[in-house]
Amino acid sequence: MEAPRHDTRGIVDPSGLLNHVRFRRHEPAEPLRRYVEWYWLIDWDLPAPYASHIVPHPAVNLTFQWDGADERDAPYGEVTGVALGLYTRKLSGRGRVCGAKFRPGGFRPYAPEAPVSRWTGRTLPVREVFPQATGDTARSVVTPADDRGRVAALDAFLLSLPCAPDPQADLAIDLVRRIQADRTVRRVGDFAHARGLSVRALQRLFSTHVGVSPKWVILRYRIHEALEQAGSRSDVDWAALAADLGYADQAHLVRDFTTTVGVSPAAYAAGARAGR
Template sequence: MSPRGVLHPDENALFVDTATHDPAPEAAPFVEFYWHVRWRTPKPHDTKVLAHPNVHLVFEEPEPLVYGVDRGLFVRRLEGEGHALGIKFRPGGFRSFTDGPIIDLADRRVPASRFFGPEIADVHRAVLDSDDPAAEAEAFLLPRLPAKPDPLAEEVAEMVGRITDDPSLTRVAEAARTLSMSTRTLQRLFAEYVGASPKWVLRRARLHEAAARADQGGTVDWAELAADLGYSDQSHLTRDFTAAVGTSPAAYARA
């Protein structure tokens, strides 16, 4: 089953198999889950994803990479057969592994050796050759976790959950009031720990829902959906969706 955010998931599932694995209790404050993707394609296939506000450590050929939050449309071309194992960190969960704010990683792919040292090269091969790559990756990660989670990182993860799960929150100022802080403080925390602005996080959650509704098939009342998602009108939803995906929601649903 394709995770939320993967565009045209039914088509993608014809070529790509995705499995997820929960982290061990010691890793849970930092890691949302491990994902393992296998693909077999008769011809090149572009997987397109509206990414979430998470940093990923990905074991893939030719080298392991750290992916910052991709604020645009993430596109990965898959060819032939292959697989990759990813560690999806909770919002804020990667902050302890870097010496700068997470916003510095936005829209970037950085060699994982920068954060975990040259020894990750040996682990990279072991992960990709393992029958249980998630367990292999976790065995590498566990001894490198901080002795204690950063309490502020945990708070930020909860903030992201609250504002993405509440459809009534459509503006940053509203989210800041709900979280009992100033807009500037919220923006600063998201730059430091999340790697995307609160406005982007709010907008991306609504676009995930719009894409999911379109992928369900059937007729979608876009004006009604726009209202449900807190847009001022249908045209506002159409502009946001088209800017992110490259096509209008109605055209996406027909594709």
């Protein structure tokens, strides 16, 4: 499996976020890498509140968090399913988050009793999904002073969970990776046929193991690419980008981007330039 990426794809205003928090990614223990993509750690100590905005990946996240003003405040854990819209997190004071991002398609081996679509659009206390977690679990993850200790605690908890190899999860992971990497994947029917699946079988696989439809995944990665282009370039040809991403025209790209991010591509690009 590949090492954690260092890009900021999906983060709205990445420079703003990185100016307000310490953000790191680390690899999980080798036995976990089949289904866990990376760990992500964030610490903050802010003089004024700050809101971060993310266009999430089609992935489930397990987080252990501490939002208190001092170490006496209780840490807690959550499981967050695929977020369908823009995810906003308001940060204030001091705090930290230690998260595990499962590979898109990789969560169900840890929670096989329900399709991953059950968690879509929801955030639940960790014990509702993993009864093995306790207050001591959250505390063991967030209290170490260094990254090594936090990563070791995440490894220990995840390695303690039952997880049987799941060929269907492996297939879902591979298909999502192909969609992410290949801009020519534009139509669900064509993609299913190329992989030797019926559209219905592909849709069932994604509902059970990814939590969203293959069409949703295709559209989300289009928005990620448009967000990346808008934030890093000052000369984006939106009509050409829309065509490259498989949109019928520029108007469809503008509509999807605005609906997801909250501002038009041009307005976002102007804001990104002003912040550079």
